[in-house]
Amino acid sequence: VIRRIAIVGSGMAGLTAALLLREQHHEVTIFEKSRGPGGRMAAKRVKGGSVDIGAQYFTIRNPAFSAFLSRHAGDSFGPWSGRFGYQISSGQWEPFPQEARYVGVPRMTAITRGLSTAADVQAQTRIDSLVRHDRQWLMKDTEGESYGPFDAVIVTAPPAQARDLFSNSTLTALSDDIQDHVSHIQPCWATAVYFQQALEQPYDAMRCQNPVLEWIANNTSKPGRDDSGQWWVLHATPQWSREHENTSADKVSAAMVEAFQKVTGVSACPDEWISHRWLYAKSSSAEQPGFRWYDEHCIGLAGDWLSGGRVEGAFDSASGLVAHMLAD
Ligand code: FAD
CATH class of the missing domain: 3.90.660.10 (Polyamine Oxidase; Chain A, domain 2)
Incomplete structure (x- = not known):
């Protein structure tokens, strides 16, 4: 039974997964390496306010x-x-x-700040590896701190960072799956x-x-x-x-x-x-499976790079993964 879930990354994919799982009464913790949530939906503080330096706008085509x-x-x-x-x-x-x-x-960033108020985001925590312990996962950060145990883990980091996380965790089959996306x-x-x-x-x-x-x-x-x-x-x-x-x-x-x-x-x-x-x-990867779920490990992958890029793709990817997990 999956009750406690860890999510790596607080961009649109991570926040979507967290809030949809919380709606179904799962206990969710998000780990984010940066100071605040949002990922590539980013703004920089400048004179007179702030300026959007990442995603410029987004579409809302999917009624969900x-x-x-x-x-x-x-x-x-x-x-x-x-x-x-x-x-x-x-x-x-x-x-x-x-x-x-x-x-x-x-x-x-107003939108991801808004979404993150109902999510439990542990900022400034860069997850470095996952350790299997008694059929559950412990998360280790770069400072050597341990978190968990969790029944499942969802990784929403961009492919190069997700690959590194899995190769540090001797989950080489997962890092091999991601490798092709890295160069795209x-x-x-x-x-x-x-x-x-x-x-x-x-x-x-x-x-x-x-x-x-x-x-x-x-x-x-x-x-x-x-x-x-x-x-x-x-x-x-x-x-x-x-x-x-x-x-x-x-x-x-x-x-x-x-x-x-x-x-x-x-x-x-x-x-x-x-x-x-x-x-x-x-x-720019042609391969767009939507998301990935590794049942034998209880690990999911979500993010824009699995679902057409862009902000709405990140939502589609994470909501597809959560629907699959809940149906399971
Ligand atoms: P991200 O937002 O990248 O979130 C991943 C998060 O994981 C990050 O916050 C990262 O810090 C965190 N993380 C990574 N590794 C770790 C780790 N080991 N431990 C803890 N945390 C970790 N999209 C559009 O729809 N329209 C646009 O106009 C548009 N323009 C863009 C312009 C630029 C310059 C850029 C950069 C992107 C643009 N995009 C645009 C794409 C859009 O920003 C992304 O598709 C979307 O924000 C991706 O969300 P995500 O949650 O999948 O990934």
Whole structure:
């Protein structure tokens, strides 16, 4: 019988699994290596508020996702009615069709903070290995501290981190299963730039055809953001990010600002900027099983990389895993 469950990771997948299991009266503890919950639904504190440097927006196509957010997320998110455009190969811009797009309000992390209030999150705890003890699991962190026992474990870390966790735990069959996904995770350099004088642009969010940048968004156009001046978020292409994985943040931000000026025709220089390197940003793996459950070990795997990438994929993956566990 599965009663006590440990979850590694407090991104959308980990929080979804925790709350759905708690609704069914399971005892759940989430372990998170960072200071707060949210994972890649991330925001950085800046002058005048904060800026979303990870996930930019999310979709709610699955009615179960909509129902889950209504039950647990309150008013921590809302629609973003920004004007979306994309660049065609001639360099011209075309508008994207309008679609319902959502963001955390007043920052992306508001939604995961909201979800985490009903979950038991043990932050700043990096799980290093799992130890089988009397048909249960003990979790060991990098400080040597032990937690448990648990009847089952759900790992929602990105594939490279999940693989390392299992290879430290001599669960080599599991780390072998994950290995193929590791090379499909792409890095992304993100730079946020601030202009005291608002820029006039035809679009608030732009998918670019550019060797350096793939995405530009006016963070200030999202609901509930501080609107004195403008913060823009720039995401570099996976290829450029990989080539510059070890370049200094100063050099990266200078190159990304130059590309931004070229793409938008803006000549002004930003008044402030800040960069963040995501080593594991998005998955491009063709293999999308939804989730994995290893019955003989009582270990589950969930996360965006098993279910189409993106925030809604993380929900689909975790809710699919929980439904499978409960049906079992
Ligand atoms: P994560 O959010 O990565 O959560 C995993 C958690 O596990 C992390 O908090 C991590 O700290 C923790 N962890 C890892 N190892 C350990 C360990 N050993 N012990 C304890 N904790 C551990 N999606 C969209 O839908 N729309 C977008 O516009 C979009 N844009 C994006 C832009 C960027 C730059 C990035 C990086 C991502 C973007 N995404 C977007 C993807 C989206 O952010 C992810 O799909 C989603 O947030 C993944 O959720 P998750 O729970 O699967 O993983």
